[in-house]
Amino acid sequence: MVVAASALLALAACEIPLPAPSVTPSVEQPGALLEPQSTEIIRDTLSRIASADAASDPKLLAPRVGGDAADVRAAEYAVAKAGGDKPDALPPTMLAVYGPTGSEWPRTLVAIATAADDTLTPVVLWWVQDDPRSPYELREWAHMLPGAIIPAMPSQTIGDEQLSLDAEGFSMTPREAIERYADLLTEGEPEEATFAPDTYRERMFAARKALAAAAKGRNGTYQDTIDARVDEAVVLLTAEGSALVLLPVTVTSAFTVPGAQLSLPAADKALLAGTLSDRVVHHYRDFVVLSVPKDASLLPSVVAADHHLVDVTLKVAS
Amino acid sequence: MIRVWAVVSGVLGVLAAGAGVAGLIAKPDAVVWAAAPLNRSVVVIPPQVFAMDGVQQIVVDADAPMETLMGRPSDAYAWIRGETSVVVRGLSSWETVDLLAPGLYRNEGDEPSTDIWRRDYASIGTSTLRPEDVPAGLVVIVASQDRSALGTVSIELRRDPGFGWAWPVISAGAVLAALSLVLFAWLWLDLGPSRADESPTKAASTKASSTKAATKAASKDESREDEPKPSRRARRLAREAEETPPRRGRAATKGAKSGDGEGDDS
Numbered sequence: 001m002v003v004a005a006s007a008l009l010a011l012a013a014c015e016i017p018l019p020a021p022s023v024t025p026s027v028e029q030p031g032a033l034l035e036p037q038s039t040e041i042i043r044d045t046l047s048r049i050a051s052a053d054a055a056s057d058p059k060l061l062a063p064r065v066g067g068d069a070a071d072v073r074a075a076e077y078a079v080a081k082a083g084g085d086k087p088d089a090l091p092p093t094m095l096a097v098y099g100p101t102g103s104e105w106p107r108t109l110v111a112i113a114t115a116a117d118d119t120l121t122p123v124v125l126w127w128v129q130d131d132p133r134s135p136y137e138l139r140e141w142a143h144m145l146p147g148a149i150i151p152a153m154p155s156q157t158i159g160d161e162q163l164s165l166d167a168e169g170f171s172m173t174p175r176e177a178i179e180r181y182a183d184l185l186t187e188g189e190p191e192e193a194t195f196a197p198d199t200y201r202e203r204m205f206a207a208r209k210a211l212a213a214a215a216k217g218r219n220g221t222y223q224d225t226i227d228a229r230v231d232e233a234v235v236l237l238t239a240e241g242s243a244l245v246l247l248p249v250t251v252t253s254a255f256t257v258p259g260a261q262l263s264l265p266a267a268d269k270a271l272l273a274g275t276l277s278d279r280v281v282h283h284y285r286d287f288v289v290l291s292v293p294k295d296a297s298l299l300p301s302v303v304a305a306d307h308h309l310v311d312v313t314l315k316v317a318s
Numbered sequence: 319m320i321r322v323w324a325v326v327s328g329v330l331g332v333l334a335a336g337a338g339v340a341g342l343i344a345k346p347d348a349v350v351w352a353a354a355p356l357n358r359s360v361v362v363i364p365p366q367v368f369a370m371d372g373v374q375q376i377v378v379d380a381d382a383p384m385e386t387l388m389g390r391p392s393d394a395y396a397w398i399r400g401e402t403s404v405v406v407r408g409l410s411s412w413e414t415v416d417l418l419a420p421g422l423y424r425n426e427g428d429e430p431s432t433d434i435w436r437r438d439y440a441s442i443g444t445s446t447l448r449p450e451d452v453p454a455g456l457v458v459i460v461a462s463q464d465r466s467a468l469g470t471v472s473i474e475l476r477r478d479p480g481f482g483w484a485w486p487v488i489s490a491g492a493v494l495a496a497l498s499l500v501l502f503a504w505l506w507l508d509l510g511p512s513r514a515d516e517s518p519t520k521a522a523s524t525k526a527s528s529t530k531a532a533t534k535a536a537s538k539d540e541s542r543e544d545e546p547k548p549s550r551r552a553r554r555l556a557r558e559a560e561e562t563p564p565r566r567g568r569a570a571t572k573g574a575k576s577g578d579g580e581g582d583d584s
Contacts, residue, residue, distance in 0.1 A: 016346065016412070016477055016478070016479065016480065018408075018409045018411070018412065019370040019371040019372055019373070019408070019409065019475070019477075020370065020408060021364065021366035021367050021369065021370050021407065021408040022366070023366060023369045024365065024366050024369075024455075025365050025366075025368075025369050025454040025455045026454070026455050027390050027391070027453075027454070027455035027456065028453060028454055028455060029453075030390075032390065032393065032434070033433075034436060037433060037434075037435075037436070041433055063431075102392075103390075103392030103393070103396070105396075129431075129433060129434075131396075132393055132396040132397040132399075132430075132434055133397060133400055133428065133430035133431060134430075134431055135431035135433050136431075136433050
């Protein structure tokens with residue numbers, strides 16, 4: 001009996017093997033931003049914009065609205081206070097939301113909001129998260145151009161793959177598309193079309209032509225300076241294999257008539273600091289969404305773009 | 319022979335039952351809790367820990383209100399670079415959670431965004447996490463909201479303690495002991511008279527009435543080792559019986575009884 005009991009105790013003393021954390025389960029939904037997360041980000045953003053709109057106070061936009069979007073909204077408040085147009089309407093209903101994937105930062109969230117009314121087109125909104133501890137921040141928005149179609153994108157559970165500017169497999173690399181479109185905006189329409197027609201550049205060229213003619217009639221000058229901010233551009237791979245390029249563009253328009261006393265519309269005056277004389281510079285923060293097709297026989301096109309006035313100064317450097 | 323079987327089954331039964339009971343006493347607990355003090359404001363629980371065999375729940379306790387965050391590993395590990403955290407690596411023993419405390423980071427005191435988290439919720443006192451409540455592959459982070467040190471992390475585990483044979487052995491022992499009792503009872507009640515003649519025990523219990531029986535037994539015992547030997551007293555009585563003619567009377571009967579009785583004991 002004693003022997004048996006001793007044997008049992010010896011058995012009991014033997015270690016039961018410890019479980020080890022050897023299995024690494026894979027994430028079922030690899031997308032970095034699932035629908036509930038993006039819904040909350042969009043809701044919070046629009047809520048803060050509504051609060052800021054009600055008070056015409058751009059400080060209330062933080063931390064959900066920043067960068068160009070905050071500057072544009074602040075300018076819109078100033079213009080509206082001076083009797084100009086109301087701020088752009090950003091409808092709360094989303095037609096589509098495209099979330100990121102991968103493990104790198106900055107990350108991008110794109111949403112397409114419905115048109116605010118029958119006279120307008122849907123709005124493309126672009127959020128950026130700079131690092132894991134920062135919030136997604138609305139940086140840009142632009143209305144879709146009439147007739148434009150945004151290519152199908154992967155679902156949020158998978159997420160959009162972000163490409164480098166030099167990614168190949170398209171009619172041209174995204175970087176080439178940006179550079180060529182910036183050249184196009186600077187130099188005007190070339191003899192041979194490199195981009196599909198779009199109303200954004202048509203309006204820009206029309207305004208440029210009128211202002212240049214007005215300046216020239218008084219021995220003055222008019223010059224648009226286009227700065228495509230390539231370093232801030234983001235390229236997304238669409239579901240059909242094309243590239244969607246999100247491109248912030250800074251446009252500086254300088255109008256000079258030596259010896260003249262220029263005047264401005266009331267809305268523009270609201271953004272002017274100083275006393276106007278013979279030179280005025282308008283600063284714009286534009287947002288352009290380019291579609292670069294996979295098929296080399298197709299021309300790249302602009303699917304959304306807005307020309308946002310943010311400042312009016314007496315010198316080129318704002 | 320039946321007596322042998324009764325004794326053997328009785329002994330085996332008691333031994334088996336004793337071994338089974340000893341096994342039950344020595345058997346480790348099937349459910350155990352391993353724990354460790356955290357001493358840091360953020361604890362990271364990787365998905366591998368939730369996937370370990372036998373994990374029932376993981377409980378983090380703290381005095382301060384806590385926030386529990388679940389996210390993709392790449393997001394969570396990027397997020398904790400700004401925190402002074404401790405990582406649960408598994409178990410160092412059945413009683414102790416294995417922790418890894420990376421180097422200290424300075425917390426800037428900012429209130430980080432919760433955008434990257436698939437789920438986040440606040441709790442007070444304890445945060446209880448069951449594997450079935452955590453989507454596969456996600457990292458769980460529990461952090462005190464005021465970034466004071468958390469209390470402890472405890473893992474409840476269900477394991478196979480072994481000793482599964484204890485109850486079957488106890489049952490077998492009980493059966494053997496019962497069988498032994500039945501055999502002894504059978505012998506005691508003399509339910510098998512035909513066999514009693516074959517058995518020395520039975521022969522004794524039938525109270526053989528003559529001293530000759532004892533005498534014969536005593537004399538044959540010397541040449542038959544497999545039969546019980548009579549005691550010295552029985553042999554002495556047998557010699558006396560041979561030397562003096564048998565008398566009807568109490569002495570012979572008494573002596574036979576006495577000799578039989580002692581022979582039983584041998």
